[in-house]
Amino acid sequence: MTEFSFWDILRNLLLAARWTVLLSLVSFVGGGVVGAALLFLRIGGRRWMRLLSRGYIQLFQGTPLLMQLFLAFFGLGLFGIDVPAWLAACVALILWTAAFLAEIWRGCVESIAKGQWEASASLGMGYLQQMRYVILPQALKVAVPPTVGFSVQVVKGTALTSIIGFVELSKAGSIVTNATFQPFTVYGLVALIYFALCWPLSKSSQLLERKLNVAHRNH
């Protein structure tokens, strides 16, 4: 039987962690794009758009991410698409991230005083112009800390894709455990690698919050 050194374990886990990072980036960027679209539907426009967007957000926030992954994995297959685990993982995580980001950003847009909408309307701006020139530039500043904070949830969310068979950090942890019979060391290391990915994000979210709040108070 092959012996595994501590270094072998760590190296294999770090190699797999690249996929965690990549998947997180894809989900976060894709989720941001879809989330922005949802946001526009959610706060403006017609009633049915608002209802649709609200229903979407409720559905994705009110069900486990794991179930969404299963549905993407098995559901897309029904349409005759051959679904590799990475595709199901990306689709489910993007849709899930979008729901949360849309809701976070809605809070930020709603924190902008109503007078700003009215003032820009009185200048004859349309809805999109109001958003583009008046509301979003202000809301963006409020949105940065919670958005960075949510990225931690995305990184942690990618761990679930191991269950449908995508080989990232968590799955690598299970595989390495099965090979080495050292679950304590392996899962401890896996946890530490996740921590190393997430903690800087949490911290910077807190720092940004403090910094932007100070800026806010000086107005």
Next chain:
Amino acid sequence: MTYHFDFGWLIDYVPVLLKGIRITMQLSLIGAVFGVALGIACAWVRALGPRWLKPVVATYVELIRNTPFLIQLFFIFFGLPSLGIKMSELTAANLAMIVNLGAYSCEIIRAGIQATPRGQFEAGASLAMTPFQAFWYVVLVPALQRIWPALSSQIVIVMLGSAVVSQIAAEDLTFAANFIQSRNFRAFETYIVSTLIYLALAILLRQLLAGLGWMLFPRKASR
């Protein structure tokens, strides 16, 4: 597309689903009660506790909040036995949920405590309360009242997160769904139905918690 949806056969599996629902609810209930209790204890340490204990609690909170629940679960169920600590799937699942919610609720409750004016402690002290009594009777209740919505959301999130305990063979709702799926390969119908059950459970739990908050804190918070 040639797939034909068929939900009729699910009738045979209603008892399996019901058992899964029962276990998911049971896990969530125990997790919520002990998790929030742990959160209150940790929030007390961070606000008023002995100096040496503060960094311990801070480390615990940061570690849990920055690692996935799945890994915490695996660490408890697969990792701890190497230290001679063995437990059943359900115990491990519950322990993971309590530890997880404990860290999050600590932060939420701490935010509520920080929003409480310092004068409240002093007012308590002037009534000859010990710091602990002032914390318990004067500070904690308004703090809980203030953060109740955030705490409720976190409890719902933990309930939904509990879906992954199926991975250590705890027989919750997801485990039931996987079992049914493995019997008849009708994956899509099975998971759609269990997803909708989760949605219903989440809505129900949110209503229950709102009702509980309304019962526990009948008066509006004075701001």
